[in-house]
Amino acid sequence: MGKIIAIANQKGGVGKTTTAINLAASLAVLEYKVLLVDADPQANSTSGVGFDPRNVKTSIYECLVGETNPKDIILETETPNMWLLPAHIDLVGAEIEMINLPNREKVMRKMFEGIKDDYDFVIIDCSPSLGLLTINALTGADSVIIPVQCEYFALEGLGKLLNTIKIVQTRLNTDLSIEGMLLTMYDSRLRLSNQVVEEVKTHFQNMVFDTIIQRNTRLGEAPSFGQTIIMHDASSRGAVNYLNLARELLQKNGMTKIDESEKIIPVINEQ
Numbered sequence: 001m002g003k004i005i006a007i008a009n010q011k012g013g014v015g016k017t018t019t020a021i022n023l024a025a026s027l028a029v030l031e032y033k034v035l036l037v038d039a040d041p042q043a044n045s046t047s048g049v050g051f052d053p054r055n056v057k058t059s060i061y062e063c064l065v066g067e068t069n070p071k072d073i074i075l076e077t078e079t080p081n082m083w084l085l086p087a088h089i090d091l092v093g094a095e096i097e098m099i100n101l102p103n104r105e106k107v108m109r110k111m112f113e114g115i116k117d118d119y120d121f122v123i124i125d126c127s128p129s130l131g132l133l134t135i136n137a138l139t140g141a142d143s144v145i146i147p148v149q150c151e152y153f154a155l156e157g158l159g160k161l162l163n164t165i166k167i168v169q170t171r172l173n174t175d176l177s178i179e180g181m182l183l184t185m186y187d188s189r190l191r192l193s194n195q196v197v198e199e200v201k202t203h204f205q206n207m208v209f210d211t212i213i214q215r216n217t218r219l220g221e222a223p224s225f226g227q228t229i230i231m232h233d234a235s236s237r238g239a240v241n242y243l244n245l246a247r248e249l250l251q252k253n254g255m256t257k258i259d260e261s262e263k264i265i266p267v268i269n270e271q
Helices: 016-030 044-048 062-065 087-096 106-114 131-141 158-171 191-207 217-225 239-251
Strands: 003-007 036-039 082-085 121-126 143-149 175-187 209-216
Touching: 003 016, 016 044, 016 082, 016 121, 016 175, 016 217, 036 044, 036 062, 036 131, 044 062, 044 217, 062 087, 062 106, 087 131, 087 143, 106 131, 106 239, 121 131, 121 175, 131 143, 131 158, 143 158, 143 191, 175 239, 191 209, 191 239, 217 239
Parallel strands: 003 121, 003 143, 036 082, 036 121, 143 175, 175 209
Antiparallel strands: none
């Protein structure tokens, strides 16, 4: 059974879509089957892996408000082991159309029931809001990763997001857990970046991933080529950061493909 992870933060520009795309690609490179779900009307994850949203005839919108089977519209990306459930600008109207549906907060969970067993991981790129689409993603997910940018307003609005997650845990999805907070856009030359890292780790301690995503030009370039950072420049700092995040995620979930015997460090007798 695949693990469903939502990448969520109601603030825009925190590296949410970048994280969704490149975490999915990194897990795929590590030989796990991954489905990237674009649940954002801006469709940046769709364009970020090489598909023009304007040419997408059927998207997640039809799965949520119609009878379309997601298996029929999943696209294969150029990254091996990675697939995409695309979005389209039409998704902006989904929240209005879903209002009158029974169990409207659980529409996405029901959609995932027929596909999650086909993948090791399902990564959801949520919209930058706390609207019905994001609530649906959190209700359908097993866990959530919260990107936090290393900038002045890093903690602004974080309390509201955590409160929303708590409400979802209480009323809609008791199994939802916080996978971790991911510090993004880190620049070691800036005192402010270091202060934010220290503040977030002081406040949230073990909830924060050890891996930090650094500012990287190649990481910013990749979407304009419709490529993941792995396909664009596998040797870049951004690629290394996201591969490290994927490995840390696997370790947290006990899914590393290293035998227990190989983890034991042999004792060397000094003579």
